[in-house]
Amino acid sequence: MPNPGGRYEIKIGRDSSNDVAIPEETVSSLHATIEYQDGFFYLADQRSKNKTYLNGKKIVPYSPIKLKSGDEIMIHIHKFTFLLEQQTPSGDTDENW
Numbered sequence: 001m002p003n004p005g006g007r008y009e010i011k012i013g014r015d016s017s018n019d020v021a022i023p024e025e026t027v028s029s030l031h032a033t034i035e036y037q038d039g040f041f042y043l044a045d046q047r048s049k050n051k052t053y054l055n056g057k058k059i060v061p062y063s064p065i066k067l068k069s070g071d072e073i074m075i076h077i078h079k080f081t082f083l084l085e086q087q088t089p090s091g092d093t094d095e096n097w
Contacts, residue, residue, distance in 0.1 A: 008036040012075060013046075026050050026076045034067070034082075041082070043069040050076045 011018040012058070013031040028048035035042045042064035045052035052059050053074035061064055069084040 010034040022075065022078055031075055035064065043067050043073060
């Protein structure tokens with residue numbers, strides 16, 4: 001997990017330099033990004049040819065949408081589920097709750 005006050009970006013696309021590479025012609029070189037900023041994750045389509053879908057709905061290019069755990073991201077025929085695990089401070093266990 002990135003630094004809570006920091007910024008971090010995951011690049012998704014056909015190009016092998018992306019963090020998540022999908023080597024298919026139907027996927028744009030840089031198709032979408034997931035950005036962590038100020039404690040939240042955002043999905044943004046990067047003006048891809050075949051669009052990016054969130055929970056079955058096409059998203060507008062360059063308009064980041066906040067993600068929540070369980071969201072389904074679709075890039076052409078590839079489906080990803082965004083999962084966010086709750087972290088507990090070190091030393092804490094479920095018994096302390």
